Amino acid sequence: MNKELRVDFIACDGAGVCAELLPELLSRDEWGYPVVTEAAVPGRLRGHARKAVALCPKLALHLDL
Amino acid sequence: MITMSTTRDRLLALTAGADAARHAGLAGPLPLRGAVRPGRLGPLAQVVAASGLRGRGGGWFPLIRKMEAVAAGAGSRPPVVVVNGMEGEPLSEKDTYLLNCAPHLVMDGATLAAEALGARRIVLAVTGDTYRPLVGGTRPGLRSLLQALARDRTAYGVDPVEITVLEGPDRYLSGQETALANWINGGPPVPTTARPFRKGVDGRATLVGNVETFAHLALIARRGPEWYRAVGTPDAPGTTLLTVSGAVGHPGVLEVPLGTPVRDVLTAAGVLTEPSAVLLGGYGGAWMSGRTATGLTLDPESIAAAGGALGPGIVHVLPQGAHGLVRTAEIARWMENQGARQCGPCQFGLRAVADDLDSVIRGDAVAGDRLRRRLALLPRRGGCAHPDGVARLVASALEVFA
Numbered sequence: 029m030n031k032e033l034r035v036d037f038i039a040c041d042g043a044g045v046c047a048e049l050l051p052e053l054l055s056r057d058e059w060g061y062p063v064v065t066e067a068a069v070p071g072r073l074r075g076h077a078r079k080a081v082a083l084c085p086k087l088a089l090h091l092d093l
Numbered sequence: 094m095i096t097m098s099t100t101r102d103r104l105l106a107l108t109a110g111a112d113a114a115r116h117a118g119l120a121g122p123l124p125l126r127g128a129v130r131p132g133r134l135g136p137l138a139q140v141v142a143a144s145g146l147r148g149r150g151g152g153w154f155p156l157i158r159k160m161e162a163v164a165a166g167a168g169s170r171p172p173v174v175v176v177n178g179m180e181g182e183p184l185s186e187k188d189t190y191l192l193n194c195a196p197h198l199v200m201d202g203a204t205l206a207a208e209a210l211g212a213r214r215i216v217l218a219v220t221g222d223t224y225r226p227l228v229g230g231t232r233p234g235l236r237s238l239l240q241a242l243a244r245d246r247t248a249y250g251v252d253p254v255e256i257t258v259l260e261g262p263d264r265y266l267s268g269q270e271t272a273l274a275n276w277i278n279g280g281p282p283v284p285t286t287a288r289p290f291r292k293g294v295d296g297r298a299t300l301v302g303n304v305e306t307f308a309h310l311a312l313i314a315r316r317g318p319e320w321y322r323a324v325g326t327p328d329a330p331g332t333t334l335l336t337v338s339g340a341v342g343h344p345g346v347l348e349v350p351l352g353t354p355v356r357d358v359l360t361a362a363g364v365l366t367e368p369s370a371v372l373l374g375g376y377g378g379a380w381m382s383g384r385t386a387t388g389l390t391l392d393p394e395s396i397a398a399a400g401g402a403l404g405p406g407i408v409h410v411l412p413q414g415a416h417g418l419v420r421t422a423e424i425a426r427w428m429e430n431q432g433a434r435q436c437g438p439c440q441f442g443l444r445a446v447a448d449d450l451d452s453v454i455r456g457d458a459v460a461g462d463r464l465r466r467r468l469a470l471l472p473r474r475g476g477c478a479h480p481d482g483v484a485r486l487v488a489s490a491l492e493v494f495a
Contacts, residue, residue, distance in 0.1 A: 037476050038284065038436055
C-alpha cells in the first residue's frame with residue numbers, strides 16, 4: 029500500500045527540513061514553504077519519508093494511507 | 094428590500110417572520126418522531142438521503158454524508174448541531190434574509206437534525222451587526238430577536254432542546270466550519286485541522302450546516318423527498334436562494350429551482366441586455382463573460398464545468414464600463430486582509446498575488462507571468478480553501494478582462 033505525503037499548512041512554518049530530505053517529492057516555494065510535487069511515496073523513499081516526518085520541527089508533515 | 098416572489102417559491106413562500114402561529118399555519122406542525130441514542134441516525138436520515146439535499150453554504154456537500162459522519166464520530170456522546178448564519182461573504186445576504194423572514198423554518202430544521210442525531214445542544218451563530226444593503230441596513234437586534242424566539246419555542250414545547258443564539262465576529266472566515274467550531278469553543282475564529290464531525294463544539298462530533306440547508310430540511314421532513322426532487326436537477330435537486338447584486342434592476346434575494354438558466358435569473362433581476370461580465374459564486378468564485386454566463390444553468394455542476402463555482406448562490410453583474418481587473422484587485426486585497434495568516438501560502442501568497450494584480454493594472458509586463466506562476470501555488474496549500482478561492486477568482490479575471 030503506497031503512502032501519501034500531506035503537509036499541515038497551519039502548523040508548517042517553512043523550516044524546509046522536508047524538502048532537504050525528500051527533494052524527489054518536495055520542493056519549496058519562494059517563501060520557503062513546501063510544494064508537494066509528488067504525494068505518493070515510492071517504496072525506495074519510504075525510509076527518507078519517515079525520517080522527514082520525524083524531523084519536521086513543527087510536526088507538520090504526515091504520511092497518510 | 095426587494096424580493097422576486099414566484100409561485101415556484103418554497104422557502105420564500107413561508108415568510109412568517111417572528112410569528113410562530115403564522116409559521117405553523119403555513120408550514121404545518123413539526124414532524125418530530127423522538128430523539129435517537131447518540132451514534133445512531135433517526136428515520137429522518139432516510140428522507141434526507143432520498144431527497145439528495147446538499148449544503149447551501151457554498152460547498153454543496155450532501156447533507157446525509159455529513160449526518161452519517163457525525164453519527165459515526167459521536168460514539169456514545171450526544172453530538173452538537175451548529176446552524177451557520179455567519180455569512181462572511183460580502184456579496185451574500187440570503188442567510189440574513191432568511192433568518193429575518195423565516196426564522197422558525199430554520200429553527201425547525203435545526204431541531205429535526207438534532208433529533209435525528211440525538212444531539213443535546215444546538216447553536217445558531219449569526220453576525221447581527223453586519224451591514225446588509227439589500228436586506229436593509231444593519232440588524233443589531235438579530236441575535237436577541239432570534240434568542241427570544243428560541244426561548245419561546247422551548248417554552249411552548251416546540252423544541253425539546255433550546256437553541257442557543259450566538260453573535261460571532263464579522264470576518265470572512267468566521268463561517269468556515271472549523272473556524273466557527275473553534276470560535277464557539279472560545280478560540281479565535283480561524284480554521285483548524287480538527288474535523289468537526291469527529292471533534293467540533295465541546296470536543297463532540299458536530300454537524301455544521303448552513304442556515305438555508307436547515308430550512309430546506311424542515312420542508313423535506315414535512316413534504317417528502319419526491320416533493321423536494323420535483324424541481325431542480327438530478328444531482329442538485331430542489332430550489333436555492335440567490336443573492337443578486339451589481340448592475341441589475343432589482344438587486345435582492347430570490348429563490349429559483351436549481352438548473353434555472355442564468356439568463357432567466359438575470360431577466361428576473363431586471364437585466365435587459367447581455368452584461369459584459371458576471372461574477373458567479375462571490376469572492377471565492379469566478380468571473381465569466383456575459384456570453385459564457387448566460388449560456389450556463391444555475392447549479393453547481395454546470396458552473397464547475399465552466400471553471401467556476403456556485404458558492405453560496407451569488408450572482409453579481411459588473412456594471413457597464415467598470416474595470417473588472419480593478420474590481421478584482423480590490424477583492425483580492427480585501428481577501429488578503431481577511432485571511433487567517435496561519436499558513437505560508439495565505440500569509441505571503443495572497444499579498445504577492447494582490448501586489449502582482451496591482452502591477453498588471455499599472456501595465457507592468459513582467460507581473461502577469463509572475464502572477465500566473467504564483468496563482469498555481471495557492472490551491473490545496475492552505476488549512477482551508479481561502480487561497481483556493483482567491484486563485485480561482487484572480488485567474489478568471491485574467492481570462493475575462495486581461
